[in-house]
Amino acid sequence: MLLLTLWLTLPSVAGAELDFGGYYKNELLYIVNREGKGIVADVNKLRLRLGADITSYLSIRVEPQYVNLIKSEQIPLLDESEIDKVDFDRAYAEIFLPAADITVGVQRVAWGTGYLWNPTDVFNPFALAFAIAEEERNGVDAVRVEVPLGNLSGLDFVVLTAGDLTKTKKGIRGKTNIGMFDYSMSYIAYGEDGSQVGFDASGEIFGFGVRTEIAQIHTTNEAGTVKAIAGWNYTFENGLGVDIEYFFNGMGEKHEDNYDWNAYFSGELQQLAHSYVYLGFSKLLDEITEARLSFLVNAVDESFIVYPSYWRNLHENVDLFIEALIVSGAEGTEFKPDPALDPTGFLGSNMYFAKLKFSF
Amino acid sequence: MKFRLLLLVIICCAVAGIAPAVQMSGEDIIRKVDSNLTFDSAQFEAKMLIYVGDEVREKRMISYAEGADKSFSEFTYPARDKGVKYLKLGDQMWMYLPSVEKSIKIAGHMLRQSMMGSDYSYEDALESRKLLDKYSISLAGEKEGNYVLDLTAKVKDVTYYKRKVWVDKTTFIPMRGELYAKSGKLLKVSTTEKVEEFGGRFYPTKSVLRNLLRKNSRTEFIITSAKFNVPIPSGTFTERNLTR
Secondary structure, three states: OHHHHHHHHHHHOOOOEEEEEEEEEEEEEEEEOOOOOEEEEEEEEEEEEEEEEOOOOEEEEEEEEEEEEEEOOOOOOOOHHHOOOEEEEEEEEEEEOOOOEEEEEEEOOOOOOOOOOOOOOOOOOOOOHHHHOOOOOOOEEEEEEEEEOOOOOEEEEEEEOOOOOOOOOEEEEEEEEEOOEEEEEEEEEOHHHEEEEEEEEEEEEOOEEEEEEEEEEEEOOOOOEEEEEEEEEEEOOOOOEEEEEEEEEOOOEOOHHHOOHHHHHOOOOOOOEOEEEEEEEEEEEEOOEEEEEEEEEEOOOOOEEEEEEEEEEEEOOEEEEEEEEEEEOOOOEOOEOOOOOOOOOOOOOEEEEEEEEEEO | OHHHHHHHHHHHHHHHOOOOOOOOOHHHHHHHHHHHHOOOEEEEEEEEEEEEOOEEEEEEEEEEEEOOOEEEEEEEEOHHHOOOEEEEEOOEEEEEEOOOOEEEEEOHHHHHOEOOOOOOEHHHHHOOOOHHHHEEEEEEEEEOOEEEEEEEEOOOOOOOOEEEEEEEOOOOOEEEEEEEOOOOOEEEEEEEEEEEEEOOEEEEEEEEEEEOOOOOEEEEEEEEEEEEOOOOOOOOOOHHHHHO
């Protein structure tokens, strides 16, 4: 609220340069649960992007958002704590010093090179990123110091500030560019729960865009567990793009009988299995239309999600998305869990979306 | 009498330093083209008009460039694209998307993809080396006040294996370009519709590119203001500026 008050009173501050923007999105969903019953829901989201450059050394940014949900039936479709209220998903001040940039407040800390999975990105975790790729990840309360050491090199220090500082996550990351590759290494302390070291790289080999990310995790329960991704992308002369990403999850199970469903539904685990594969195709049909088809496969239990997507820019600031999430797999698999275990009641349902987004 | 008059004219021309016209080679012409199109530094404001059938989308940007190897662009319009930034250093390119608050390296043949939905690809935007460094040149002839040149790649990593270029004989600006794949397939056609003079240099300020792999589309690139050889703020061509 302090930052919003500052932004609102800044017109009276000489020299302040204000930035106003945002978007409104309406998302109509049709969910077909495993019994074949159809459920209709409509999500409305208004997000404002308010920024102010107070001086050349100080700027503030506030992004309040309001989400409401209209549904035909009571279902736990969204996190109830996130709807029907104004949420300040971003609220931070940036201080630009000659030697460093300091960011204080609720912000996004984006580490890693993976498109779908980011073993080294533990500050703003997110599941099924590809499904709503245009959505912002939830912000976290943090202090971040970025020290540039060249055009493409630098150090990044992050401390999460919500709660007991002795127990929150703290990280340091160094990055650079050598040849045609970007590299970075990181260390993150989980407070009392352990730590992880990470490495990532992205570049090009023989015309393929390549990326990799590795994290070795040490916790009180497990020592030396590895999570890693390897990704490749290629675009043909006709514009067809292909993207593949493999995720090795050292904390996952090699057999579905051993899945830890309690940890999964409590949010302690984001993935159940040992390995996953993502395959995506994209094609710009014309300058304002794109079609995509993506597959997310659990390589252990062979359940998968198919995600077809169609985008069209209807007007300069108006975008239409028509999408679906179609789930396949035997009952008891990750994407089609046993209904008795599923507290949400709708995992394993097929979902169809029509989204209209107005940017301003 | 007539012979003496002719001899007098020739002597006068020699004294005045006016030499008889010498046919320029293809390399000479392209050297002059490269001289016009390359610069120590530049700052542009520009817009792209992307035509798709009867529809048009306008995108505006501010760009900075230093030599052939460094450029930085930020899109300022429309609202959905505002804040999208590109950084080019040498043969590498990065993109920053404000919606995901992350910079992404555009690598490999992903560079073939369209830039902001236009007929320009990331490869087109990355092109920096002088034509003379990349192509063998032959002068095919002259037509309607233009030199016509055939360019064939002499290095491996070029976007277009062959080009046919029409260069204006007065301004040494390419007025038309046909861009071919190695297979001989015509991929894109570029035309210059407006040329302006900036302190003794000619520069195209309105170009139209047609991607022939797409039906009924074209992109107009219009420079609305340009400054050459101006100081560029330090720190412009950095990842820090990309994510700020």
